[in-house]
Amino acid sequence: MTAVTDRVPAVGRGETRIADRVVAKIAAQAAREAVDEPSRAGKPPRATVTVHRETARVRVSLELGYPGDIGRQCGAVRRRVAERVRALAGMEVPEVSVQVERLHRAEAGTPPRRGASDE
Incomplete structure (x- = not known):
């Protein structure tokens, strides 16, 4: 056995x-x-990161449902990403950039309506 x-x-x-x-x-x-x-x-969602020592800067690209509070959703993404990277990788996350690439209707199967109705 090895001593301390x-x-x-x-x-x-x-x-x-x-x-x-x-x-x-x-x-x-x-x-x-x-x-x-x-x-x-x-x-x-897709993410790219830049890691320097024990710090990760993260950029997330995603689509969000609309209508909805986009700012609240982006804030939730920032918090969750920073929390999980910190917990699982042991890295500090001073920056999480969220890029919303597309908004889509929150209701499943409902295509967006464009223009006047033909009824």
């Missing part, structure tokens, strides 16, 4: 690095959880 004093100092043991793509997957899943609606249609 015989252990290799932390600086000599190396480090664990979590790949950017892993952090991006965590962020995309967290965004999906934040906007999860039973009637949600469209593409799942």
